[in-house]
Amino acid sequence: MLNQDRYFDPNPQVREIARELYSSVKDLPIISPHGHVDPRIFAENTPFPSPTELFIIPDHYIYRMLYSQGIPLEELGIPTQDGTPVEKDHRKIWQIFGKHFYLYAGTPTGAWLTHEFEDVFGITEKLNGDNAQEIYDHISAKLQTPEFLPRTLFNKFNIEVLSTTDGASDSLEYHKQINNSDWNGKVIPSFRPDAVVNILAANWKDEIAKLSSASGIDVNNYKSFIAAIENRREFFKQMGAVSTDQGILSPFTHQLTDDEADAIFQRALNGNASVEDERLFIANMLMEMARMSSEDGLVMQIHPGSFRNHNQVIFNRFGLDKGCDIPVQTEYTKNMHELLNKYGNDPKLTIILFTLDESNYSRELAPLAGHYPALKLGPAWWFHDSIEGMTRYRQMVTETAGFYNTVGFNDDTRAFLSIPARHDLSRRVDSNFLAGLAARHIINIDEAKELSYQLANGLVKKAYNL
């Protein structure tokens, strides 16, 4: 099923150059500087669970498509918040998945799964309702073998470094276990303080209590809050972190005075904070996180523009991250003005911006990244992490920002087994894009080869100080 020329332009000249470029990068190690794999799997290194638990239940990329076609999440075994029973028969769930696998035609999820099935499990038939149980058996059997233990796969996948994403108060116990083990796979944390920054979130006060406990600082005002954040960043850095991350609705940035920030913090503690309070507090924390990064050298990642839990019915019944986060229009030029004016001219600082609103690529992001020394653009993200999405990204970004203000690829995934598929797809699409430039004599073949390396490995290592 996996054609060796997949995703390449059918024009023979472009295809030939794409093949050559791809062959020069396909075996380079995987650098994964941003993602959501659970470090526990490498700490414990026990066999993966059933195919259903491995592929379907934890991966909203997969079940959102099934849900959109009318299949209830209960039938897919997604656990409910209140413990109401859901389907437990993993073979039955897998059967539904197999029967509806045709829905993924033309999607990156389909491309990744096809790659995983063939390249990791040796399955060369397309999944469908007829062969679903046979394939289930096949995968189940493989998963019980030592070759499919997490650490073995990590090594086999040729992963040089994998960054997880972790809350501010996370103990990083699994990272410690990995570091203390005799396995030398490099799994590093990244500092994401959203839970303590979103002052209106239902469990915010619990999160602040956890932060106090984790930092050993009694967080009861803005000053101690900032001290605790700095304390945790230092801990993450000691544990190998090279970056931070923030997920926000709007990239609005604004510095509050300490007094203003503290007044909001006190209102939040008293349960009186307003929506505007939260907006200003987050805007201020973006400024503060930039300041801290300019001091401690952690790379600052910003992921804006997702309306989280748009479907309240699903959120109430199944919780966070169930495939119902929806992008919104996002504005960067005005919103990032204050932050970029204060920190954007610092060439030692690295801020990596992402977007879910592609209209920003050519309008705001490429012009900003093509000017401010601190600013770099993250790769095509989430819904746009796809063949067409990556191609549009390169087409709309390159002419203004060049290649060197971008930072290579991030897989951003929870699905460990999809990592090689995602990097392979990215390397193919970049090879094809560069081949298209070379075939049109926009760059020459030597430039294409150098850029091919940069997009696969060079830029990501430089941007994340790896």
Added chain:
Amino acid sequence: MLNQDRYFDPNPQVREIARELYSSVKDLPIISPHGHVDPRIFAENTPFPSPTELFIIPDHYIYRMLYSQGIPLEELGIPTQDGTPVEKDHRKIWQIFGKHFYLYAGTPTGAWLTHEFEDVFGITEKLNGDNAQEIYDHISAKLQTPEFLPRTLFNKFNIEVLSTTDGASDSLEYHKQINNSDWNGKVIPSFRPDAVVNILAANWKDEIAKLSSASGIDVNNYKSFIAAIENRREFFKQMGAVSTDQGILSPFTHQLTDDEADAIFQRALNGNASVEDERLFIANMLMEMARMSSEDGLVMQIHPGSFRNHNQVIFNRFGLDKGCDIPVQTEYTKNMHELLNKYGNDPKLTIILFTLDESNYSRELAPLAGHYPALKLGPAWWFHDSIEGMTRYRQMVTETAGFYNTVGFNDDTRAFLSIPARHDLSRRVDSNFLAGLAARHIINIDEAKELSYQLANGLVKKAYNL
């Protein structure tokens, strides 16, 4: 003039696959679930009028281009509101059209006309100032023959079903005449209540009076208004309707209490309603129409984002629908939040969303349709119903929503004779898109064939319950 490979990628591999896919769908019946053809032409089945009256005077797609190049609408015979005389010499108007036909180079209007001229009328020369009168004669003669009567053409065009669009108080008399005739062409209505929902429109009270009369319900408050709407939907359904439609500026949705809605309704009756009143009333009616659809099973279509009658000079002199409706930026994620939370999880309901703002395809619409079971995306609409427009639609929608959350093609036209040309163009562009995926090994040839059928016939029949 009509090359058999038109609109296909010149790459030989893509072209060969595109040909094969196209050949498998080109003769499938035409399903036209949304459009604006006047049902009277099939009820009366009299010969079409002059070429000028057939092609130019009723079709703003055509004369807006001529107007943009400085030709007054009066010279094109467009009737004025106040009866001021306009050009009556249809040959003279046709001559202007012929002389300026080069303006349509590269436009879908040009492509459709070329198809109609050759395929329907057997004209193989490009229209210009020299041959305009000869072509006029040729078309005129054909139109007088029995082969060119509306019902005959409907059958020849292989139209399986054609939906018109009709006001809430429409008697559907022409649909009745068609149903009662011995002709078995299927022409069904669609329920579009804009005229009774837009409470600030100049003729709103007249429209309410018509609604009372049509429904037999004295509409004097919100409750009776809703009852009358439900009554008319039931009538439309009996008359074969499978869908409703709403044309709105913004897709803002919000449920009012009955008291709030009634207060606005009373202000509207008294001529005191505000702009904000209308905005809220329309938002509430979107909620109500969704509720009714979840009860009576009519498919709900929403067409937002057109600033109607932008050119007041033209509107005042010539009236509605004169080519001066201009798209505006449109927001769906926040605006549709309330409606989707209340009705979007119902897999038995179908809501079909359209857009004139292509930046929404990948940012909001594909993510929404790739999650909510009730939501499907309508095809590339109006200005985007074109070769490049449809291609962008597939490129920006498919990877997130897949093919199965889309609903095939709508021609959305007043111009009956252009229907085969429009469906042919759509089938060619889809064949070419699928061929591009197959040539890049993103889908295989069997998937391409199945999808080819789905995009031409399968999905539209399923979405509209046809």
Added chain:
Amino acid sequence: MLNQDRYFDPNPQVREIARELYSSVKDLPIISPHGHVDPRIFAENTPFPSPTELFIIPDHYIYRMLYSQGIPLEELGIPTQDGTPVEKDHRKIWQIFGKHFYLYAGTPTGAWLTHEFEDVFGITEKLNGDNAQEIYDHISAKLQTPEFLPRTLFNKFNIEVLSTTDGASDSLEYHKQINNSDWNGKVIPSFRPDAVVNILAANWKDEIAKLSSASGIDVNNYKSFIAAIENRREFFKQMGAVSTDQGILSPFTHQLTDDEADAIFQRALNGNASVEDERLFIANMLMEMARMSSEDGLVMQIHPGSFRNHNQVIFNRFGLDKGCDIPVQTEYTKNMHELLNKYGNDPKLTIILFTLDESNYSRELAPLAGHYPALKLGPAWWFHDSIEGMTRYRQMVTETAGFYNTVGFNDDTRAFLSIPARHDLSRRVDSNFLAGLAARHIINIDEAKELSYQLANGLVKKAYNL
């Protein structure tokens, strides 16, 4: 380095047609109706300065990329506002440029420079750190020869007409010198009144004083202000101007009464004008400039959507136009409503609109230009004046507005030596676009040839009355 097929699609069929189209337009004279070349260079006709002063120091397209990669502007010799010393060693600056020339791979700046180096200076090696000094020597030597004097190059470049852009109070002394010389190169001014319209700008009162002086009208109220503007337009017209230009943040248009406008003008004189005052004043001046154009026949250009001097640190230290202008989201349908309703139906008036927000091409601009007779679309601008940018422009504009509501190419450059490179790139991209249409049988080869001429020369001459 300059492949004869550069920028053409690698498909042999498209490439062959593109070659044929390009060969028919490549030697047509250059029409440059909008740009920022300093007329002084043609008035004085002295040798160009050092390569560094010619290519790097005045051109923010070039040094913004270097700055984005962490090279301080001081090291590039950019003069400071306060006279703080910066690098004076032009060879050292050139060395930095050479060493970092790889950053421009895939950018239009890279493409233009490569063209200039080879075609103007005969350099066939790619610039790098090793050959930088040798190339510096080579260029320096050439610049001292009579063949490289500005007027000689102007003639060699086959420029039929070059428009500069000049402030309302500019004496146009260099244009006079050119006109009075024995050289017959055509260098005309364009009237850009931004400095007297932006009532909140720090030096606005100085600019008003200059306007009084230039016009001989004591500008102390709105009435005399308008009279002075009209006076200067008349002078510019006498000096050969065919157009005006306005650079604005938002294309909001609104007619004030003379009393309202005067009240704002008085507040501005007193230093009490508000941000809203300025917004309304600019909106009103767009209306007034349209009125004047409908009277005096000057073509009205509008360049909206740039957030000027986004980086205040750079602005304070180095001043205006230092590569830190960043696009913002722009809205045309509502903002231009008042102006288009009042002046848009006049077929004798020409308004040329530009955008930095590509999401407007298909959504607002093509529909507006495809309807209003006065409105035409300017070419892909600034960050979008590039291979992909121009291609997207044609793809998103053509199907709705056709070709004849566009106005050919503008180079919009300060860099005189880049003009042939820019026009050549534009002609290649347009040839390639038309070839793609012809290869897909959307237009035929005769139409392609005619359009090729129109895009290179015909439309620009017509639009600007040249």
